[in-house]
Amino acid sequence: MGEFMTAARHHPSEAPERRRPIGDPSAPIDGHEASVILERARELVDPVLRAAIESLPGSMRRIALYHFGWEHADGTPAAGHAGKAIRPALVLAAATALGGPEARTAAVRAAAAVELVHNFSLLHDDVMDRDTTRRHRPTAWTVFGDADAILAGDALQALALRTLAEDPHPASGTAAARLAGCVVELCAGQHTDVALEGQSPGEVTLDEVLGMAEAKTGALLGCACALGALYAGAPEGDVEALDAFGREAGLAFQLIDDVIGIWGDPARTGKPAGADLAARKKSLPVVAALASGTPAAARLADLYAAPRTQEDLDRTALAVEQAGGRDWAQVQAADRMARALGHLARAVPEPEAAGGLLALAEYVTRRSS
Amino acid sequence: MGEFMTAARHHPSEAPERRRPIGDPSAPIDGHEASVILERARELVDPVLRAAIESLPGSMRRIALYHFGWEHADGTPAAGHAGKAIRPALVLAAATALGGPEARTAAVRAAAAVELVHNFSLLHDDVMDRDTTRRHRPTAWTVFGDADAILAGDALQALALRTLAEDPHPASGTAAARLAGCVVELCAGQHTDVALEGQSPGEVTLDEVLGMAEAKTGALLGCACALGALYAGAPEGDVEALDAFGREAGLAFQLIDDVIGIWGDPARTGKPAGADLAARKKSLPVVAALASGTPAAARLADLYAAPRTQEDLDRTALAVEQAGGRDWAQVQAADRMARALGHLARAVPEPEAAGGLLALAEYVTRRSS
Numbered sequence: 042m043g044e045f046m047t048a049a050r051h052h053p054s055e056a057p058e059r060r061r062p063i064g065d066p067s068a069p070i071d072g073h074e075a076s077v078i079l080e081r082a083r084e085l086v087d088p089v090l091r092a093a094i095e096s097l098p099g100s101m102r103r104i105a106l107y108h109f110g111w112e113h114a115d116g117t118p119a120a121g122h123a124g125k126a127i128r129p130a131l132v133l134a135a136a137t138a139l140g141g142p143e144a145r146t147a148a149v150r151a152a153a154a155v156e157l158v159h160n161f162s163l164l165h166d167d168v169m170d171r172d173t174t175r176r177h178r179p180t181a182w183t184v185f186g187d188a189d190a191i192l193a194g195d196a197l198q199a200l201a202l203r204t205l206a207e208d209p210h211p212a213s214g215t216a217a218a219r220l221a222g223c224v225v226e227l228c229a230g231q232h233t234d235v236a237l238e239g240q241s242p243g244e245v246t247l248d249e250v251l252g253m254a255e256a257k258t259g260a261l262l263g264c265a266c267a268l269g270a271l272y273a274g275a276p277e278g279d280v281e282a283l284d285a286f287g288r289e290a291g292l293a294f295q296l297i298d299d300v301i302g303i304w305g306d307p308a309r310t311g312k313p314a315g316a317d318l319a320a321r322k323k324s325l326p327v328v329a330a331l332a333s334g335t336p337a338a339a340r341l342a343d344l345y346a347a348p349r350t351q352e353d354l355d356r357t358a359l360a361v362e363q364a365g366g367r368d369w370a371q372v373q374a375a376d377r378m379a380r381a382l383g384h385l386a387r388a389v390p391e392p393e394a395a396g397g398l399l400a401l402a403e404y405v406t407r408r409s410s
Numbered sequence: 411m412g413e414f415m416t417a418a419r420h421h422p423s424e425a426p427e428r429r430r431p432i433g434d435p436s437a438p439i440d441g442h443e444a445s446v447i448l449e450r451a452r453e454l455v456d457p458v459l460r461a462a463i464e465s466l467p468g469s470m471r472r473i474a475l476y477h478f479g480w481e482h483a484d485g486t487p488a489a490g491h492a493g494k495a496i497r498p499a500l501v502l503a504a505a506t507a508l509g510g511p512e513a514r515t516a517a518v519r520a521a522a523a524v525e526l527v528h529n530f531s532l533l534h535d536d537v538m539d540r541d542t543t544r545r546h547r548p549t550a551w552t553v554f555g556d557a558d559a560i561l562a563g564d565a566l567q568a569l570a571l572r573t574l575a576e577d578p579h580p581a582s583g584t585a586a587a588r589l590a591g592c593v594v595e596l597c598a599g600q601h602t603d604v605a606l607e608g609q610s611p612g613e614v615t616l617d618e619v620l621g622m623a624e625a626k627t628g629a630l631l632g633c634a635c636a637l638g639a640l641y642a643g644a645p646e647g648d649v650e651a652l653d654a655f656g657r658e659a660g661l662a663f664q665l666i667d668d669v670i671g672i673w674g675d676p677a678r679t680g681k682p683a684g685a686d687l688a689a690r691k692k693s694l695p696v697v698a699a700l701a702s703g704t705p706a707a708a709r710l711a712d713l714y715a716a717p718r719t720q721e722d723l724d725r726t727a728l729a730v731e732q733a734g735g736r737d738w739a740q741v742q743a744a745d746r747m748a749r750a751l752g753h754l755a756r757a758v759p760e761p762e763a764a765g766g767l768l769a770l771a772e773y774v775t776r777r778s779s
Contacts, residue, residue, distance in 0.1 A: 098598035100605070165564060169557040188538040188604045191560060192597040195534060195567065199597070202571040203590035206583050214575050214583055221572035228561040228568070229467035235557045236469070 075404030078397055082130035082152065089153040093200045104193035108164060108181045124176060127405060128155045128265045134397035135269025135283050138389045148272035150208045151216055155265045157201035158220060162227050162261075164194035169235055170320075174312055198224060212271040219271070223264040230256025237323045242331050242345050250328045254295040255288060262291035266398070275388070282388035286398070289381035294405040296374040299324040300367060303358050315354035318361075321345060325373070330366030337363035374406055444773030447766055451499035451521065458522040462569045473562035477533060477550045493545060496774060497524045497634045503766035504638025504652050507758045517641035519577045520585055524634045526570035527589060531596050531630075533563035538604055539689075543681060567593060581640040588640070592633040599625025606692045611700050611714050619697045623664040624657060631660030635767070644757070651757035655767070658750035663774040665743040668693040669736060672727050684723035687730075690714060694742070699735030706733035743775055 094105045106112035110121030129152035136148035166172070167180040168190050174180065182190035205217040233253040237245050266287035270280040301310060302317035302324055317324050327345070331338050341360035344353060361367060381402060389395040463474045475481035479490030498521035505517035535541070536549040537559050543549065551559035574586040602622040606614050635656035639649040670679055671686035671693060686693050696714070700707050710729035713722060730736060750771060758764040 097594060098601075100601045101594070101597060161564075165560060169560065186604075189601060191534060191538065192601050192604075195530075195564075196594050196597045198564065198567055199571075199590040199593035202568075202575075203587050203594075206571075206575070206587035206590060217586065218572050218575035221568040221575060224568035225466060225470070225565050225572075228470060228565045232467075232469045232558060232561050235555075235561075 074396075075400045078134065078400055079126050079130050079404075082133050083126045085133065085149050086126065086129040086152045086156060089149055089204070090156055093153060093157065093204055097196055097200070100189070101193050101196045104181055104185050104189050105160075105197060107184065108160060108175075108193065110176060110178070114179075114184045121176070121178070124159075126156065127401065128159050128261060129153065130401055131155075131262060131265040131287060131398070132269040132272075134401055135266040135287075136273045137269075138273075138394045138398055139270050139275040139279060139283075140273025144269075144273035147210055148269055150204050150210075151213075151268045151272050152265075154201040154204045154216075154220060155261065155268060157197045157204065158224060158227075159261060161194045161197035161201065161224075162231070164190050164197065166231055166234075168194075169231065210272060212274070216268045216271050219264060219267060223260050226256045226260040230254075230258075230260065238321070240323075242321070242323060242327065243342060245323045245328055245331075247325075247328050247332055250323055250325055251292070254292055254325060258295040258298075259288035259291035262294065263287035270388070279388040282384045285384040286381045286388070286402075289377045289384065290402045290405065293374040293377040293381065293402075296325055296370045296377065297406050299326050300370050303327075303361060304367070315351070315358060318345075318354050318357050326361050326366035326370040328366075329369040329373075330361040330364035333364045333366070333369075335364045337361075337365075378402060378406055443765075443769045447503065447769055448495050448499050448773075451502050452495040454502065454518050455495065455498040455521045455525060458518055458573070459525055462522060462526065462573055466565055466569070469558070470562050470565045473550055473554050473558050474529075474566060476553065477529060477544075477562065479545060479547070483548075483553045490545070490547070493528075495525065496770065497528050497630060498522065499770055500524075500631060500634040500656060500767070501638040501641075503770055504635040504656075505642045506638075507642075507763045507767055508639050508644040508648060508652070509642025513638075513642035516579055517638055519573050519579075520582075520637045520641050521634075523570040523573045523585075523589060524630065524637060526566045526573065527593060527596075528630060530563045530566035530570065530593075531600070533559050533566065535600055535603075537563075538600065579641060581637075581643065585637045585640050588633060588636060592629050595625045595629040599623075599627075599629065607690075609692075611690070611692060611696065612711060614692045614697055614700075616694075616697050616701055619692055619694055620661070623661055623694060627664040627667075628657035628660035631663065632656035639757070648757040651753045654753040655750045655757070655771075658746045658753065659771045659774065662743040662746040662750065662771075665694050665739045665746065666775050668695055669739050672696075672730060673736065684720070684727060687714075687723050687726045695730050695735035695739040697735075698738040698742075699730040699733035702733045702735070702738075704733045706730075747771060747775055 090109075091111070094102060094109065094111075097105060103112065103116060106116075107114055110119055113119045132148055132152035132155050133145050136144040136151075140147075163175065164181055167175060168182045168187050172180055173183050180190070181193060185193075202217055202221060205213050205220060230253050233249065234257060237249065237253065263284040264287070266283040267280050270283040275283070299317070302312070302322070303315065303326060305312075307314045313319070318327075327341070330341055331345070337360045341357065341364055344357045344360055382399075385395055385398060385402075389398070392399075459478075460480070463471060463478065463480075466474060472481065472485060475485075476483055479488055482488045501517050501521035501524055502514050505513040505520075509516075532544065533550055536544055537551045537556050541549055542552050549559075550562060554562075571586055571590060574582050574589060599622050602618065603626060606618065606622065632653040633656070635652035636649050639652040644652070668686070671681070671691070672684065672695060674681075676683045682688070687696075696710075699710055700714070706729050710726065710733055713726045713729055751768075754764055754767060754771075758767070761768075
């Protein structure tokens with residue numbers, strides 16, 4: 042935790058070169074605890090997730106098993122696994138922080154439900170964004186077609202809500218209502234994302250892209266933490282504090298994700314270099330760079346109008362960096378994380394109890410892929 | 411009810427011309443009771459439905475309001491209304507049949523939830539099927555684009571489950587689980603529909619299309635009736651009987667809908683004449699006709715390979731009729747309805763209590779548009 046706490050304590054106005062940059066692949070990695078937490082979450086949640094997916098009718102089961110990396114396109118078993126399990130790990134860590142090991146065990150279905158919602162949104166977003174690669178593999182719509190990818194996503198949303206509705210835990214109804222509300226927010230965020238795609242970068246404001254990032258990423262991370270708190274029987278104020286913690290951590294996560302989307306190593310991200318720039322995504326560093334009023338911003342605006350060759354993409358990435366977009370994103374990430382920690386401290390004042398959540402928050406803002 | 415009961419009592423092997431044909435537009439219309447039931451359901455459910463949709467963020471609210479016919483594409487208010495409310499009316503009629511007026515009042519949110527799921531599936535199906543007209547208006551995807559129509563559908567599914575999850579009624583959790591399970595079945599049905607589109611008509615069996623019709627249409631009508639029973643506090647056996655009633659009535663409904671899709675009056679259906687034939691839909695009368703082994707079946711197979719002109723479509727419709735597809739569908743509808751009534755009688759033996767459900771079942775198999 043030390044690395045991150047140091048970074049978070051810096052004031053955003055300090056010169057960037059004096060900060061220990063969050064998300065910097067060269068930073069020393071101390072993610073051991075987080076990786077253990079993620080691994081344990083995966084072990085607990087996978088059987089519930091898998092049982093839910095096995096309950097699907099054959100056609101859609103096949104698409105879902107492919108999407109989760111459990112089967113190849115031809116239906117033979119695959120060894121891959123379904124992402125990093127950050128969201129289910131947050132559910133379980135929040136439950137543990139507020140209710141101990143018993144709450145953690147009780148919250149496994151809620152953790153699976155959150156992961157199902159996450160994967161529903163990935164399936165649909167990939168169709169809309171025409172993204173062709175996800176987790177180093179061809180996206181489901183490229184393999185099975187648009188209709189089947191849409192239907193498999195629809196079925197995963199239904200499975201998520203059914204998993205909660207069938208849970209006899211007293212918090213399951215409140216949790217289901219909250220998760221359904223979060224789905225609406227995810228949709229609103231994706232709507233903004235699609236709408237902004239059609240606009241020129243100069244028309245887009247930082248507030249718009251920050252609002253979109255909160256809806257697309259912050260909302261579900263916040264909901265994951267809130268569901269953990271609900272399953273721990275926490276009072277309303279603590280549930281809201283955990284939601285706010287997850288939202289701010291989610292924004293930090295998105296800021297770092299956008300940095301990785303431009304400067305990350307393709308071998309680790311599973312996406313082609315500069316993919317976000319090639320798609321002319323209004324990512325947070327790009328919009329911040331365009332709004333900077335620097336000479337590099339003007340150069341970037343010209344380049345961003347129609348980047349084509351790999352060389353153009355490299356020059357675009359450099360212009361974003363020179364206009365301060367990369368530094369801004371990293372300072373913002375630190376700032377958001379500081380706010381997240383403030384919310385967490387309100388609900389979970391004891392550092393030992395908050396340990397799992399802190400480790401996960403640090404992990405998502407330090408990862409290099 | 412007399413008209414329908416007479417038809418249902420006929421054995422399918424009787425000569426078609428001796429039956430009073432179900433779904434025949436020339437049959438005397440006695441739908442007064444059903445139309446009053448539907449109108450009352452609409453009055454009760456619309457405020458809940460509208461409140462749920464008004465809770466959506468602006469962008470998706472607009473798409474949903476357009477889809478429901480409450481707004482024009484430019485956002486100005488529209489007087490149209492959102493379909494016939496058959497599914498919410500079934501929820502309320504089932505609740506009344508098993509629990510009286512109090513259960514009916516309690517079940518209004520469940521009725522709205524079922525209508526939201528129905529409209530989620532319409533939005534998505536129209537995208538996948540590239541259907542351009544719905545309820546006499548351009549479909550949402552033609553107005554707002556694929557992405558927004560998909561997102562609005564996603565949001566309606568979430569609203570449906572949230573509406574139930576927020577309902578303090580003791581049956582709401584069980585109802586939500588059942589409705590979510592039904593969504594999975596709807597998706598499986600649509601998957602089959604899309605898959606069959608890619609096959610030649612001769613490859614498709616009647617069992618396949620009947621299974622698809624049960625999943626796409628029967629499942630939600632069954633679920634509507636089951637939710638009404640759950641909200642009436644009915645025992646498990648009665649809930650299942652009501653589900654079976656709705657499923658069989660739904661199959662009868664689909665059979666008649668397919669007949670109307672070929673021979674219905676475009677001015678009343680809101681679809682171009684022969685639209686289902688032009689789209690080469692594997693509708694039930696067509697598949698039955700192709701399987702008939704008659705000379706007309708061979709002619710139909712040739713015509714169905716690539717119908718193009720209006721004259722071709724007229725000849726195709728005639729071949730379906732001559733091969734017995736129309737009569738088969740009407741006999742099947744009567745048979746399904748007889749089974750539906752058997753299931754209903756198990757759970758609701760008193761005809762007075764069953765009146766609303768019977769009127770609705772008759773209505774859906776007698777309508778001419």
